[in-house]
Amino acid sequence: MNGFGGYIKNIVETVSTIFEGLAITLSHLVRRPMTIQYPDRIPKPVQETLPLRYRGILEVDLDICTGCLACERVCPISCITIGIDMNKETKQRTFGHFDIDICKCMYCGLCAEACPTGSIRHSQEFEGASYSPAGLVRHFVTRPVALYKPKKGGETDPTMVEKVKIGQEYLDEFATPEGGAGAGEG
């Protein structure tokens, strides 16, 4: 920028860029706002409009949980606590408790990545209002559940096949997503 030419160029640039900028903002005036007015009723529930990888409140499918404690160990703020009881006679191991303190959870998703079967995962649920902090602790064990043992050569029990498949799909999508840590290796 020097001399009279630069001076004129500055003026021309100012006018033309403002002209272009005003055109862009005016074109936004006739677009549909992105905002979803949340408490309002919309045709679909808000939960269904969220993307698959949305990090909502954690949920656990205990039927396919192997009890490996990977999630408990990887959690940076220890909001997951798992207790496993062993029956002395039958050597059968069952869950005593599996609690997630939503109050502490920071939705980092490390547990969902660490899970080998995809049993712990983020749901689309986000409405976590509660009258007390204790109400925010999710207890997943309501009845004694045996630990899941993956079978060699794939699952054969027809009631379990579907659950294993959902977990695996979630793992493929969330834990090793496109562009994630494991992408591009295979």
Added chain:
Amino acid sequence: MQAFVDSLIQQGYFTGMPTQVVYAIAMIAAAFAVLSFFVAPLAGVTSWLERRVWARMQSRVGPNRVGPQGILQWLADGIKNLLKEDLIPAAADQLLFPLAPYIVFIGFLCTFVVIPFGSNLIVADLDIGILYLLAVTSIVVVGILMAGWSSNNKWSLLGGMRSAAQIVSYEIPAGLAVLSIIFLAGTMSTQGIIKNQGWAPWDWYLFNNPFTFIAFFLYFTAALAEGNRTPFDIPEAESELVAGYVTEYSGMRFLFFFFAEWGNLYVIGAVATILFLGGWQVPAVGDGLIEGVLQFVVFFLKAYLWVFVAMWVRATLPRVRVDQLMALCWKYMVPLSFLCVIGTAAWMVVFPHGNRWASVGMFVLGVVILLLFFGRVRYQIRHSKPELYLRPYI
């Protein structure tokens, strides 16, 4: 206004009262009427509309809960501010701090004395109308500087100083742009300037010659800067100064500053309309009443268009830096406005009775620029394939 009061006195409505007392009562009544029936609702609705327009330009919704489409939002905000505690910091200047908002407000409200609503509807048609307008808007600087100083707070002081520097600097291009119109009109009375123009766009001073065309944009930019509007809102830049000179204010005193700011938008638009856009001029139709209403509507729409443009500019441009602000004023706008003044004077020497063809040519040029602009808007809409939503409500 004075003629109206005089006619009432002659008809014997106020027998037994000194004329001066009648005038005083009439002045107070006029101020009350203008403030409560025009300025207050206008500033309020403008604050709501600005938030809606701004939101839509940013793909948001904006306030739409209080009343139909949120149109009563301004009342809710006003009531909330009335109920808030009026805090005066212990370290603040106990006299100047409470006084500052009123000075700002007076400076803004006094402009409505010379802003016409129609050919017969004006508080006072002063002979020095435009000069008076420039003078009273400068009172705002005093109020802002008072607010900045008396708050005893470094952000407030910096905001006040910036505002003073900015307003004083931008008075010059604004004044010079106004001067070129005073040359053409040969009068400073607002009604006189409007009467010299016609209802047709090519009779407006905007299209009178190329220099007034530039002067209009110079005036509008300088007026935005004087009104502390984005992109020139460095006195209250949140990222640097918290809220500038209003940092320490709360409740109703805080509201007075923003009342003045939003009301001032209409003043900017109205002055631009008076000087450049033919004011209340309408084609000759009907009798007195219909014409009067039509004049009011035309003037209001023209003025409000520029309020909308100010909102639109606010949604478009980022805030300028202090040195950029001063460079823009002193290096670009002041020389250009001098050019406009000299150019207009030379034009008047060359064409003593104006040049009809030049006016029509400028009008055509204006239309071409507008068409080009809408072409760009259309391109932006097509280019990004957005979901169109043309309804104003949501």
